Amino acid sequence: xxxxxxxxxxLNTGGLQTVAINCMKYAPQDFCFDYVVFGDxxxxxxxxxxxxxxxxxxxxxxxNINVWSFLKEFSQIIKNTNYDIVHSHIFMTSGPVLMxxxxxxxxxxxxxxxxxxxxxxxxxxxxIYYSLCRILICCxxxxxxxxxxxxxRYVFGERLYNKKGFFMPxxxxxxxxxxxxxxxxxxxxxxxxxxDIFLIGMVxxxxxxKNQSFLVxxxxxxxxxxxxxxxxxxxxxxxxxxxxxxxxxxEERVLFLGNRNDVNVILNSLDLFVLTSRHEGFSLVIxxxxxxxxxxxxxxxxxxxxxxxxxxxxxxxxxxVDDWVREIKEYICYAQIVDRMAPEGIDNYDIxxxxxxxxxxxxx
Numbered sequence: 351x352x353x354x355x356x357x358x359x360x361l362n363t364g365g366l367q368t369v370a371i372n373c374m375k376y377a378p379q380d381f382c383f384d385y386v387v388f389g390d391x392x393x394x395x396x397x398x399x400x401x402x403x404x405x406x407x408x409x410x411x412x413x414n415i416n417v418w419s420f421l422k423e424f425s426q427i428i429k430n431t432n433y434d435i436v437h438s439h440i441f442m443t444s445g446p447v448l449m450x451x452x453x454x455x456x457x458x459x460x461x462x463x464x465x466x467x468x469x470x471x472x473x474x475x476x477x478i479y480y481s482l483c484r485i486l487i488c489c490x491x492x493x494x495x496x497x498x499x500x501x502x503r504y505v506f507g508e509r510l511y512n513k514k515g516f517f518m519p520x521x522x523x524x525x526x527x528x529x530x531x532x533x534x535x536x537x538x539x540x541x542x543x544x545x546d547i548f549l550i551g552m553v554x555x556x557x558x559x560k561n562q563s564f565l566v567x568x569x570x571x572x573x574x575x576x577x578x579x580x581x582x583x584x585x586x587x588x589x590x591x592x593x594x595x596x597x598x599x600x601e602e603r604v605l606f607l608g609n610r611n612d613v614n615v616i617l618n619s620l621d622l623f624v625l626t627s628r629h630e631g632f633s634l635v636i637x638x639x640x641x642x643x644x645x646x647x648x649x650x651x652x653x654x655x656x657x658x659x660x661x662x663x664x665x666x667x668x669x670x671v672d673d674w675v676r677e678i679k680e681y682i683c684y685a686q687i688v689d690r691m692a693p694e695g696i697d698n699y700d701i702x703x704x705x706x707x708x709x710x711x712x713x714x
Contacts, residue, residue, distance in 0.1 A: 354435040357386040361396040366464045369605040376705040388412035412664050428454045445486030452490040463505035464631040497632035498654035520632045521704040526643035527614045529690040537619040546576045551620035556585030561626040570598050571675045580605040597645040617642040627652050642688020651661040662693045
């Protein structure tokens with residue numbers, strides 16, 4: 351039996367967490383997974399994980415709170431358990447995590463790039479820390495895994511990615527996300543959304559880079575009471591965005607649906623999917639929306655080329671409110687709700703292919 355330790359930061363809903371859990375679900379049966387998360391908060395998802403898969407979840411101090419406590423506590427975990435593989439999904443911790451693993455002679459040490467960029471507004475000390483992380487990753491990593499080619503080359507650099515890179519696209523259960531007209535009617539009735547309402551949806555954590563506040567500005571400028579937005583997700587910026595909605599008197603046009611385990615069901619109720627992220631590594635949620643037959647809007651430079659191949663994706667250059675309003679209005683004028691179909695090529699990202707990627711990642 352091989353023992354794998356995944357460092358994922360949190361076990362809330364999100365693309366990164368979904369990929370990390372799928373690595374466990376689609377790994378060979380003789381693999382045993384444990385997880386490291388930051389902070390004391392225990393989610394319901396974590397409880398289910400421990401019950402269903404008997405995975406051990408370690409809670410340690412976040413490096414944002416106390417980096418020395420984080421290093422000490424992680425070192426203790428590594429010393430007390432004989433892991434064969436350490437798989438770090440968080441860039442800001444991959445360097446020290448993998449270096450500690452190397453010192454303790456763990457043979458396979460994986461850093462996983464889930465994003466293409468980080469904010470340019472970082473303070474100087476954080477930029478220095480990230481530079482040190484990259485140096486440590488280069489010294490300690492045995493495999494540089496990435497969800498897109500652009501993500502891998504950005505996070506690890508051309509030289510390291512060419513030498514140790516492993517491309518593993520995010521995959522979804524295509525069948526699970528297929529559009530169902532009956533479900534659409536049921537969900538909209540439950541949410542109090544009439545058929546005269548055009549419902550725009552966004553599934554994402556409420557964090558700075560996800561940029562939900564911008565979509566609120568777009569909605570305000572559209573000035574059509576029959577156009578509403580449903581936000582699915584939660585995070586540190588949730589209250590800030592909710593306050594902005596209230597300040598702009600948009601309460602009747604915005605739904606906050608929180609973290610959900612039925613996103614595949616909720617997508618049926620939407621008429622358009624919009625993602626205002628400043629950058630995405632691959633974006634599972636866009637793939638899920640595409641599988642549901644939804645047209646998706648995103649910022650042109652935020653999405654990797656693998657997703658741009660789908661003609662159902664539309665892109666706006668930059669974050670000018672007027673540009674987004676114009677593009678969305680133009681789409682709404684011609685949009686028709688029919689029996690939506692998943693686009694050609696989506697099967698290349700079906701979850702059934704994921705097992706092969708996981709096997710190659712951990713065994714080769």
